[in-house]
Amino acid sequence: MLLFGTAGVPNSSKRRDTISGIIRVKELNLDCMEIEFVRGVRMREELAKKVRETANENEIALSVHAPYFINLNAREEKKIEYSKKRIIDSARIGHLCGARNIVFHAAYYMGDDPKDVYKKVKKAIEEILSVINFDVVLRPETTGNWKEFGTLEEVISLSQELENVLPCIDFAHIHARTHKYNTYEEFTKILERIEEELGKEAIKDMHIHVSGIEYEEYGEKKHLNLRESDMNYKDLIKALKDFGASGLLISESPNLEEDAVLLRDLYRKL
Numbered sequence: 001m002l003l004f005g006t007a008g009v010p011n012s013s014k015r016r017d018t019i020s021g022i023i024r025v026k027e028l029n030l031d032c033m034e035i036e037f038v039r040g041v042r043m044r045e046e047l048a049k050k051v052r053e054t055a056n057e058n059e060i061a062l063s064v065h066a067p068y069f070i071n072l073n074a075r076e077e078k079k080i081e082y083s084k085k086r087i088i089d090s091a092r093i094g095h096l097c098g099a100r101n102i103v104f105h106a107a108y109y110m111g112d113d114p115k116d117v118y119k120k121v122k123k124a125i126e127e128i129l130s131v132i133n134f135d136v137v138l139r140p141e142t143t144g145n146w147k148e149f150g151t152l153e154e155v156i157s158l159s160q161e162l163e164n165v166l167p168c169i170d171f172a173h174i175h176a177r178t179h180k181y182n183t184y185e186e187f188t189k190i191l192e193r194i195e196e197e198l199g200k201e202a203i204k205d206m207h208i209h210v211s212g213i214e215y216e217e218y219g220e221k222k223h224l225n226l227r228e229s230d231m232n233y234k235d236l237i238k239a240l241k242d243f244g245a246s247g248l249l250i251s252e253s254p255n256l257e258e259d260a261v262l263l264r265d266l267y268r269k270l
């Protein structure tokens with residue numbers, strides 16, 4: 001079964017804090033929420049524990065999106081260290097919140113050979129994993145732009161090679177980056193690939209981002225609401241259901257909960 005939720009506090013939440021967001025997610029009959037640490041990990045441990053209690057009481061699953069300002073292929077060693085720290089902090093506070101999936105955009109190519117970037121990213125994630133002694137899954141995301149590390153192949157390979165690493169599959173990003181992957185057959189192809197390379201367990205433990213998307217030749221321009229985009233979300237939901245995908249599906253559309261509800265209802269009607 002798939003759980004449906006929002007990237008951050010729903011727009012219709014009266015207050016903007018994480019706890020109010022969880023309560024609003026529950027009122028909307030949604031199942032999960034991604035905590036957005038995208039501008040930095042500023043949540044204190046005390047609050048994280050309260051977030052965990054609120055999520056437990058309301059049976060809302062949580063995940064975390066690490067800060068955007070991460071580049072494991074940065075030129076300066078110091079910037080790589082800061083990037084690693086941001087992922088570790090996201091994981092630590094996320095874990096206190098009861099989140100298991102820690103999503104991040106791993107790196108930029110910076111004009112380097114993607115194979116070299118892969119090696120650097122892998123090494124950095126290994127170092128991150130070596131200091132994480134609690135139960136989280138690191139989720140490098142499929143990114144929406146040619147300049148960004150994060151093809152489907154790259155995130156699958158990292159997941160094969162490293163323990164406690166699984167992909168975050170952002171279907172809008174894959175579509176924006178390739179201008180393909182927008183039909184039932186193509187969505188199924190992605191799922192088959194994941195199953196072949198990572199096993200049925202990975203299909204039963206997915207982390208998915210969906211939104212409409214505007215894109216240019218090189219990829220993503222901005223996120224759109226599903227109905228205002230060319231994203232073939234109906235076939236995507238059908239492919240996920242037919243394939244038996246389970247896990248968290250997070251709406252990253254500007255209207256957040258409206259598209260989360262739209263997708264949830266489509267899924268339930270199938």
Ligand SMILES: [Zn+2]
Binds near residue numbers: 103105141
């Ligand atoms: Zn992301």
